[in-house]
Amino acid sequence: MTKKAVVLYxxxxxxxxxxxxxxxxxxxPYALSFRxxxxxxxxxxxxxxxxxLSGAVEHRIVDLDLxxxxxxxxxxxxxxxxxxxxxxxxxxxxxxxxxxxxLAVALGWAEVLGTFDLFIGVNxxxxxxxxxxxxxxxxxFERMAALATRAGVEGKGRYRIHTPxxxxxxxxxxxxxADLGVDFTLTHSCYDPDPQGRACAACxxxxxxxxxxxxxxxxxxxxxxxxxxxx
Amino acid sequence: MTKKAVVLYxxxxxxxxxxxxxxxxxxxPYALSFRxxxxxxxxxxxxxxxxxLSGAVEHRIVDLDLxxxxxxxxxxxxxxxxxxxxxxxxxxxxxxxxxxxxLAVALGWAEVLGTFDLFIGVNxxxxxxxxxxxxxxxxxFERMAALATRAGVEGKGRYRIHTPxxxxxxxxxxxxxADLGVDFTLTHSCYDPDPQGRACAACxxxxxxxxxxxxxxxxxxxxxxxxxxxx
Numbered sequence: 364m365t366k367k368a369v370v371l372y373x374x375x376x377x378x379x380x381x382x383x384x385x386x387x388x389x390x391x392p393y394a395l396s397f398r399x400x401x402x403x404x405x406x407x408x409x410x411x412x413x414x415x416l417s418g419a420v421e422h423r424i425v426d427l428d429l430x431x432x433x434x435x436x437x438x439x440x441x442x443x444x445x446x447x448x449x450x451x452x453x454x455x456x457x458x459x460x461x462x463x464x465x466l467a468v469a470l471g472w473a474e475v476l477g478t479f480d481l482f483i484g485v486n487x488x489x490x491x492x493x494x495x496x497x498x499x500x501x502x503x504f505e506r507m508a509a510l511a512t513r514a515g516v517e518g519k520g521r522y523r524i525h526t527p528x529x530x531x532x533x534x535x536x537x538x539x540x541a542d543l544g545v546d547f548t549l550t551h552s553c554y555d556p557d558p559q560g561r562a563c564a565a566c567x568x569x570x571x572x573x574x575x576x577x578x579x580x581x582x583x584x585x586x587x588x589x590x591x592x593x594x
Numbered sequence: 595m596t597k598k599a600v601v602l603y604x605x606x607x608x609x610x611x612x613x614x615x616x617x618x619x620x621x622x623p624y625a626l627s628f629r630x631x632x633x634x635x636x637x638x639x640x641x642x643x644x645x646x647l648s649g650a651v652e653h654r655i656v657d658l659d660l661x662x663x664x665x666x667x668x669x670x671x672x673x674x675x676x677x678x679x680x681x682x683x684x685x686x687x688x689x690x691x692x693x694x695x696x697l698a699v700a701l702g703w704a705e706v707l708g709t710f711d712l713f714i715g716v717n718x719x720x721x722x723x724x725x726x727x728x729x730x731x732x733x734x735f736e737r738m739a740a741l742a743t744r745a746g747v748e749g750k751g752r753y754r755i756h757t758p759x760x761x762x763x764x765x766x767x768x769x770x771x772a773d774l775g776v777d778f779t780l781t782h783s784c785y786d787p788d789p790q791g792r793a794c795a796a797c798x799x800x801x802x803x804x805x806x807x808x809x810x811x812x813x814x815x816x817x818x819x820x821x822x823x824x825x
Binding site: 423424425426427428429431432433434453457458459460461462463464466467468470471472474475494495497499500503504506507508509510511512513515516517 | 665690694737748
């Protein structure tokens with residue numbers, strides 16, 4: 364029997380791949396996106412365009428303006444840092460408690476849908492060093508979820524946060540996405556696109572994406588504002 | 595030195611009392627409310643009116659429309675049950691994962707403010723049986739928070755969720771609120787107020803509030819749609 368799963372789905376490369384994995388593994392994906400004041404709103408446009416193509420049964424967008432609490436270059440006035448990948452510090456693009464917040468809303472929707480399966484495309488190999496992308500965080504969230512909800516307390520099941528990408532390199536993610544038929548032109552990664560929506564090729568997220576395509580031996584078909592060859 | 599604390603603040607009796615306790619205990623309260631599609635929007639009006647009077651340093655309201663995920667009488671089209679207090683089942687006014695979601699956003703704001711102290715006015719004695727009001731849920735959230743955030747991971751402190759009301763009866767909460775000078779006319783509890791904002795005197799929340807005032811030997815000064823004497 365096909366089971367429902369709530370899939371956190373930003374429209375980025377990782378979450379789009381994660382959605383494809385959920386579908387491959389026999390789940391009916393219920394895709395969940397957030398309009399949270401992110402400066403790269405084009406990501407959400409891609410999510411809307413791609414959701415029906417990628418087998419999502421439903422796609423909901425929750426409005427949650429995290430600019431109200433501030434604290435991040437992704438939602439505020441700070442500049443997105445460029446060409447800094449490899450620094451060991453957690454960068455200013457970190458959005459405080461973002462994955463906790465997103466998983467909490469996903470948990471609520473899962474409870475409404477009557478499912479115990481959630482998917483999130485976090486990755487702890489080629490990533491920006493965000494604390495809420497690590498396996499120990501995910502495990503702690505699962506333990507909390509069991510106590511937070513009616514369904515958990517009534518013993519109807521145990522929430523599971525699936526993280527199919529967590530141990531993959533960016534190259535492996537690109538390869539997996541290609542194998543699953545992900546349309547890369549409908550994914551967006553750049554934190555700081557230009558007014559035309561073209562990727563900057565210099566923020567952490569662009570650098571990781573380009574590294575992934577290089578490792579996978581593939582060409583990235585999306586538009587960059589500058590020639591990739593200059594990187 | 596006075597420490598900052600994020601206080602979840604709905605405008606209800608419990609969270610208003612919780613805010614007063616945070617202030618009494620020497621914290622600078624940063625009050626956080628949500629416009630989440632609740633049918634009792636009058637609660638939020640009270641919160642806005644009362645926040646400056648109750649010593650909140652700041653009061654922010656985050657828009658987060660939980661109607662997008664549905665599943666509750668408080669945000670949807672289900673009827674609010676009346677005169678049912680004492681049933682052992684979790685009622686339809688339960689909002690899936692609400693406290694998890696609210697605490698997650700509070701955690702994000704705490705990180706931005708550089709504080710590790712959060713307050714929530716949950717109560718596990720005279721309550722509706724919501725799972726996310728129990729001490730074991732709060733403890734699990736604290737453990738998760740330590741792993742979710744930059745501040746936690748960098749070892750700058752350990753998040754503490756203060757729950758000063760968790761072991762109090764509703765009568766004790768009313769007494770505490772009175773002792774701390776809470777203006778009861780600026781608190782709202784009813785899940786199903788009439789168009790004039792008057793309390794219904796029959797939903798769980800009204801029944802608990804009235805029980806509290808009775809136990810405390812005080813008169814509730816707010817407006818009810820029907821005479822309390824008839825209850």
